[in-house]
Amino acid sequence: MKRNKPKFKQIIDAAVIIIAENGYHNAQVSKIAKQAGVADGTIYLYFKNKEDILISLFQEKMGQFIEKIEEDITEKEKAVDKLYMVIEKHFKLLSDDHHLAAVTQLELRQSNKELRLKINDVLKGYLRVLDSILETGIAGGEFRDNFDRRLARQMIFGTIDETVTTWVMNEHKYDLMALVPGVHDLLIKGFGVSS
Amino acid sequence: MKRNKPKFKQIIDAAVIIIAENGYHNAQVSKIAKQAGVADGTIYLYFKNKEDILISLFQEKMGQFIEKIEEDITEKEKAVDKLYMVIEKHFKLLSDDHHLAAVTQLELRQSNKELRLKINDVLKGYLRVLDSILETGIAGGEFRDNFDRRLARQMIFGTIDETVTTWVMNEHKYDLMALVPGVHDLLIKGFGVSS
Amino acid sequence: MKRNKPKFKQIIDAAVIIIAENGYHNAQVSKIAKQAGVADGTIYLYFKNKEDILISLFQEKMGQFIEKIEEDITEKEKAVDKLYMVIEKHFKLLSDDHHLAAVTQLELRQSNKELRLKINDVLKGYLRVLDSILETGIAGGEFRDNFDRRLARQMIFGTIDETVTTWVMNEHKYDLMALVPGVHDLLIKGFGVSS
Amino acid sequence: MKRNKPKFKQIIDAAVIIIAENGYHNAQVSKIAKQAGVADGTIYLYFKNKEDILISLFQEKMGQFIEKIEEDITEKEKAVDKLYMVIEKHFKLLSDDHHLAAVTQLELRQSNKELRLKINDVLKGYLRVLDSILETGIAGGEFRDNFDRRLARQMIFGTIDETVTTWVMNEHKYDLMALVPGVHDLLIKGFGVSS
DNA sequence: AATGAATGAGTGTTCATTCAT
DNA sequence: AATGAATGAACACTCATTCAT
Numbered sequence: 029m030k031r032n033k034p035k036f037k038q039i040i041d042a043a044v045i046i047i048a049e050n051g052y053h054n055a056q057v058s059k060i061a062k063q064a065g066v067a068d069g070t071i072y073l074y075f076k077n078k079e080d081i082l083i084s085l086f087q088e089k090m091g092q093f094i095e096k097i098e099e100d101i102t103e104k105e106k107a108v109d110k111l112y113m114v115i116e117k118h119f120k121l122l123s124d125d126h127h128l129a130a131v132t133q134l135e136l137r138q139s140n141k142e143l144r145l146k147i148n149d150v151l152k153g154y155l156r157v158l159d160s161i162l163e164t165g166i167a168g169g170e171f172r173d174n175f176d177r178r179l180a181r182q183m184i185f186g187t188i189d190e191t192v193t194t195w196v197m198n199e200h201k202y203d204l205m206a207l208v209p210g211v212h213d214l215l216i217k218g219f220g221v222s223s
Numbered sequence: 224m225k226r227n228k229p230k231f232k233q234i235i236d237a238a239v240i241i242i243a244e245n246g247y248h249n250a251q252v253s254k255i256a257k258q259a260g261v262a263d264g265t266i267y268l269y270f271k272n273k274e275d276i277l278i279s280l281f282q283e284k285m286g287q288f289i290e291k292i293e294e295d296i297t298e299k300e301k302a303v304d305k306l307y308m309v310i311e312k313h314f315k316l317l318s319d320d321h322h323l324a325a326v327t328q329l330e331l332r333q334s335n336k337e338l339r340l341k342i343n344d345v346l347k348g349y350l351r352v353l354d355s356i357l358e359t360g361i362a363g364g365e366f367r368d369n370f371d372r373r374l375a376r377q378m379i380f381g382t383i384d385e386t387v388t389t390w391v392m393n394e395h396k397y398d399l400m401a402l403v404p405g406v407h408d409l410l411i412k413g414f415g416v417s418s
Numbered sequence: 419m420k421r422n423k424p425k426f427k428q429i430i431d432a433a434v435i436i437i438a439e440n441g442y443h444n445a446q447v448s449k450i451a452k453q454a455g456v457a458d459g460t461i462y463l464y465f466k467n468k469e470d471i472l473i474s475l476f477q478e479k480m481g482q483f484i485e486k487i488e489e490d491i492t493e494k495e496k497a498v499d500k501l502y503m504v505i506e507k508h509f510k511l512l513s514d515d516h517h518l519a520a521v522t523q524l525e526l527r528q529s530n531k532e533l534r535l536k537i538n539d540v541l542k543g544y545l546r547v548l549d550s551i552l553e554t555g556i557a558g559g560e561f562r563d564n565f566d567r568r569l570a571r572q573m574i575f576g577t578i579d580e581t582v583t584t585w586v587m588n589e590h591k592y593d594l595m596a597l598v599p600g601v602h603d604l605l606i607k608g609f610g611v612s613s
Numbered sequence: 614m615k616r617n618k619p620k621f622k623q624i625i626d627a628a629v630i631i632i633a634e635n636g637y638h639n640a641q642v643s644k645i646a647k648q649a650g651v652a653d654g655t656i657y658l659y660f661k662n663k664e665d666i667l668i669s670l671f672q673e674k675m676g677q678f679i680e681k682i683e684e685d686i687t688e689k690e691k692a693v694d695k696l697y698m699v700i701e702k703h704f705k706l707l708s709d710d711h712h713l714a715a716v717t718q719l720e721l722r723q724s725n726k727e728l729r730l731k732i733n734d735v736l737k738g739y740l741r742v743l744d745s746i747l748e749t750g751i752a753g754g755e756f757r758d759n760f761d762r763r764l765a766r767q768m769i770f771g772t773i774d775e776t777v778t779t780w781v782m783n784e785h786k787y788d789l790m791a792l793v794p795g796v797h798d799l800l801i802k803g804f805g806v807s808s
Numbered sequence: 809a810a811t812g813a814a815t816g817a818g819t820g821t822t823c824a825t826t827c828a829t
Numbered sequence: 830a831a832t833g834a835a836t837g838a839a840c841a842c843t844c845a846t847t848c849a850t
Contacts (some may be wrong), residue, residue, distance in 0.1 A: 053335055057845060058812095066812040069847080078845060134339070137332050141246055144329070148392065162414070172416045176405040180414050182389055183382040183406075190381025191374065194289070197343065210371040211378075215413055219357070219366045219375050220303070222417035252820060253837095262836045264822080273820065424828060443725055447824060448833095457832040459826080498805070524729070527722050531636055534719070538782065550806070562806045566795040568803050572779055573772040573796075580771025581764065587733065600761040601768075608800055609747070609756045609765045610693070612807035642841060643816095652815045654843075663841065 031084075036074050039064045040085050048127035052135040057081075082139060083146050089128060093121055094153040101157070107165030108216060114157065115188060116208050122192055123204045133189075133196045151185075158184050171216075184215055226279075231269050234259045243322035247330040252276075277334060278341050279403060288316055289348040296352070302360030303411060309352065310383060311403050317387055318399045328388045333384050348382075353379050379410055421474075425462050428473050429454045438517035442525040447471075472529060473536050479518060483511055491547070497555030498595040504547065504557060505578060506598050512582055513594045523579075523586045539576075548574050561606075574605055621659050624649045625670050627711075633712035637720040642666075661747040667724060668731050674713060678706055686742070692750030693801060699742065700773060701793050707777055718774075718781045736770075743769050756801075757766045769800055 030036050042064035047055040057078055061068045075081045099193055101110040122129035136147065158181040165171035191211060196202045225231050237259035242250040252273055256263045270276045296305040317324035331342065353376040359416055360366035386406060390399045420426050432454035439443040447468055451458045465471045487507055491500040512519035526537065548571040555561035581601055585594045615621055623783055627649035632640040642663055646653045660666045682702055686695040707714035721732065743766040750756035780789045 040226045051336055061812095068813095068845090069811055070809080072846070073809070134336060138335065140248060141329055145392070147331065154385045165414070166408045170416065171414045175409055175414050176402070179386065179402060179409055182385045183409050184376070186381035186383075187378040187384025188381075189385065194377055197340075201839090207371070207374060210374045214370055214374055214378050216415035217417075218409065218413035219360070219370050220411035221365065221367050222412075251818095256837095263820090263838090264836055265834085267821070268834070441726055445722050446822090451833095458824090458834095459832055462825070463830070477844080524726060528725065530638060530723060531719055535782070555804070560806065561804045565799055565804050566792070569776065569792060569795045570799055572775045573768070573799050573804075576771035576773075576775025577764075577768040578771075579775065580767045584767055587730075597761070597764060600764045604760055604764055604768050604803065606803045606805035607807075608803035609750070609768075610801035611755065611757050612802075641839090646816095653817090653841090654815055655813085657842065658813070 030074050033074070035064070035066060035070070037088070039066065039071060039074060039081065040088055043081050044089075044127050044131055044133075045084050047135045048130045052138040055135075064096070073154070079139070079143050082136060082143060086132070086136065086147050086150055090132065091150050091153070094150070094157060097161075098157055107161050107168060107170045108212075110161045110164065111184070111215070112208070112212050115160070115211055116205075118188055119192065119204050119208055122196075123200075126200055129192065129196050129200070133193045155181050155185065187211060187215060225269050226283075227268070230259070230261060230265065231279075232283070234261065234266060234269055234276065235283055238276050238280050239284075239320075239322050239326050241327040242330045242395055248334040250330075273339055274334070277331060277338060281327070281331060281342050282345055283410070284316075285327065286345050286348070288312070289345070289352060293352050294349075296356070302356050302363060302365045303407075305356045305359065306387050306410070307403070310406055311355070311385055311400075314387065314399050314403055315389075321395055324387065324391050324395070328384075328391045349380065382406060382410060421465050423464070425454070425456060425460070426474075427478070429461060429464060429471065430478055433471050433475050434479075434517050434521055437525045438520045442528040445525075449607065469529070469533050472526060472533060476522070476526065476537050477540055480522065481540050481543070483507070484540070484547060488543075488547050491551070497551050497558060497560045498556065498602075500551045501574070501605065502598070502602050504551070505601055506595075508578055509582065509594045509598055512586075513590075516590055519582065519586050519590070523583045544575065545571050577605060579602060615659050619661070620649070620651060620655065621669075622673070624651065624656060624659055624666065625673055626671050628666050629674075629710075629712050629716050632720045633715040635670075637723040640720075664724070664728055667721060667728060671717070671721060671732050672735055674706075675717065676735050676738070678702070679735070679742065683738075683742050686746070690784070692746050692753060692755045693797075695746045695749065695795070696769070696795050696800070700796055701790075703773055704777065704789050704793055707781075708785075711785055714777065714781050716779045721795055739770065772796060772800060781804070 043055070043060050045065050046060045050059065055109055057071055058068050060081070061071050065069075071081070074086060079171065097114055100117065101113050104110045104113055122132065137144070139147075159177065162177050164170060166173045188211065191207060192204065195202070195207075234255065238250070238255050241255045241258050245254065252266055253263050255276065257268050259266075266276070270279060292309055295312065296308050298307055299305045317327065332339070334342075353370065357372050357375055358368060361368045383406065386402060387399065390402075392398070428451065433445070433450050436450045436453050440449065447461055448458050451461050452470070454461075461471070462526060487504055490507065491503050494500045494503055512522070527534070529537075549567065552561060552567050552570055556563045578601065581597060582594065585592070585597075622646065628640070628645050631645045631648050635644065641654055643653050645666065646656050656666070658784075660669060682699055684704065686698050689695045689698055707717065722729070724732075744762065747756060747762050747765055751758045773796065776792060777789065780787070780792075
C-alpha cells in the first residue's frame, strides 16, 4: 500500500508547507517535489495527479482527525462533553499547526468544484460524528428533540469552521483555544434568553 | 460613473451566468463578453481586469443586498424579527437566483487570496448588521448578555452560509425557504434544553 | 493641403514629445491625441494611420532640415566649409531639441522595416547634398579624386549619425557642438599621417 | 552550462532564420520553436524569455566575432593591417550569412531600448578593439596623434555599420567584400588632398 | 524505483482603427 | 470637422504530466 510508504507522507507534508507558504496557485508540483526531496516524476509514482495530492492531504490530516475524535469521544458519557471535546480537539489540531490551518481554511478552498466535492466526502464522517452526538444528547434528555438535526449539525460545523477561518484570516493573532467554551455555550443555548 | 451605465450591469449579469455554467476556471473573458453581447475589449472599458469583474459582481449583488437589508430591518422592532428577516431575505436572494447561489457559494471561493480579502470587505457590512441586531436584542432583553458577541455573529453567519452551501451542493433539491424557521430557532435557542 | 493646417503640426509636435517621454512602444495614438488636445479620431483626419504620423514627423523635421541646409551651403564657396556647415547645423538641430534627438536616433529606429525604408527616402536628399559637396570639392581640387564617392558619403553620414547616437545614449552629458571641428577634421584627413 | 548544450545553439540559429524571414515583429516564439524542432516550452528551459533569445543571439554571434577578431589581429603587426583585418572580417561575417546580416542591421534595431542597451554592452568590446588599434597606430607613428580618439572610433564603427546597412537595404545586390579596400583607405586618409 | 528533460495546450489584455453622432 | 465608445485580432509564457534512461 502506497499510503504507508515513507515518501507518501513525505510528499504530503511537503505539500502542506509549500501550499501554506506560496498559496494554492503558486504551489507547483515541482516546488512540492523539491521540498519533499524527490524528483518531479516520483510524485506520480505515489499520486495519480496533482489533485490527488490535495485530496490525500485532506484525507490524511482531517480523515485521521475524524477517526480519532470518533474514538476519543467514547470516553465521555454526556453529549455536551462529547461536543466540547470535538470543538476543543478541532481547534487544537489547527491551533497547533498554522500551516495546516491556512491550507484547510483558505488555500484548499481555491480548488475546483470536483476536488471540493471529494473533500466533502471526508467531511461526511465529521457530520456523522456530530449526528451521533446529537442523538445521544436527545436520548439522554440533554438536548431537546424538536429541532431539525440536519440544520443543527450544519450550525455546529458552520460555526466551528467560520470561527477557525476568521482566526486564520486575522493571522492567528488571538488565542483560538480560548474560544472553545464560548462556542460550546452558544451552540447549546443559543443567544436568546431561556424562557 | 461606469457603475451606472447599462453595459456595466450587462457584463456582470453575463459573468454570473457564465461562471455558474462553466465554473470559475472555465469562465474566460471572451465567453463573458460573448454572453454580454459586447466585444472582448469592451469589458476593459468597464473593468480594470478579470478580477475586477468578480469583485464588482460580488459588490453589486451582495453589497446591495446588505445595504437593502440594513434598511429593511428597521421596519421590525424586535431583534428576533430582525434576525428572522435577515435569514429570510438572504435565503430568498439565493433561492431566487440559482446561478448567483452557485457563484457566491462555490465558484467565487476558488479565487485567489487577494480577491477573497476584498470579498471579505463587503461581508464586513453584513457583520455590522448582525452586530446591531445583537445589540438591540440585548438592550431589549430579548437576548441574554453573557455571550461573546463576535462568536455569536460568526455562528449566525457560519450557520447561514453553511446551510446555503449545503443546499447548493445538493443541487437545490429541497426548498431552502422552508429552512428559515428552523435556522432562526436554533440560533436563538441552541439545541440544548432550556433549564 | 492638410500639411498646412495648424492641427497637423500640433499633432506632430505632440508625437515628438510623447515618443521622447514614453518611448516608441509606449506612444499610443490616444496619448498623442491627448497631448495634442484633440480626439483620437481626429488624428485620422490628418494622418492615414499611426505609421503616417511617424513618417510625416521625420519628413517635417529632417526633410525641412535638408531643404534648408541645401540652401544654406550655397553661401559657402569651398567644399570644406560646406561640409563644416552641414555637420554644424545637423548637430545644432538635435543639440537644441533633445526630444527630437531621442526620437530620431533611438525611438524611430524601433519602427518596422517598411517605415525605415520610407525614412531612408527622406535621407536620400541628405545623401544628394553630400554628393554635391564631394563633387564641388573634387572639382575645386580640395578633395582628391581617387576615392569611392558612395563610400565617402556613407562614411560622412555614418560618422555623423554614430556621433549623435552615442551622445544621445550618453544622455547628452557632454557638449555635442564641441565635436564639430574634430568630426570635420577626421572626415577630411582621416587619422593616418599624411605622406 | 546551458550555452553549451546543442539545443541552445539550435534555437538561436532558428531565431536568426525566423527573424530574417519574417521580420522582428512577426517572429513568434512558436515559429522559432517549430523551426528549431522543439516544443514551445523547451525554449523556456534555455532562455528566460523572448528578449533573452535575442540578446543571446547577438552575444553568440557578435560577441564571439569580437573575441575572435581580438585574437586574430595580434597576427598583424601594423595598425593599418589590423584595421584592414577588422573591416574585412566584419564584412565577411555578414557577407557569408545574409540572414544574420538582416537580423543585426535591420531587425534587431527594432527592439526596445533596454535590449538595445544590452546590445551596446556587447559592442563595447568592439570599441575596445578599435581603441587598441588606434593606440598601436599612434605609438608606431602610423597614425597622427592630434585627433579625438573617441570620435575616430565612432567614425570607424559608424562607417562600417552604415556601409553594411546600406548593402543590406540594397538587398545584397553588390559585393560587400569589394568595398573593404575603399573603406579602409577613406578611414585612414579621409577624402581631402594630403598637404 | 527514481529521475528530470521535454512537452504543448490554453488565455488575459492592449491598442490601432472605425463610424454613428 | 470633430468626437470617443466600441471593436477584435494577436501572442508570450506556465506548468501538470510523460517517458526514455
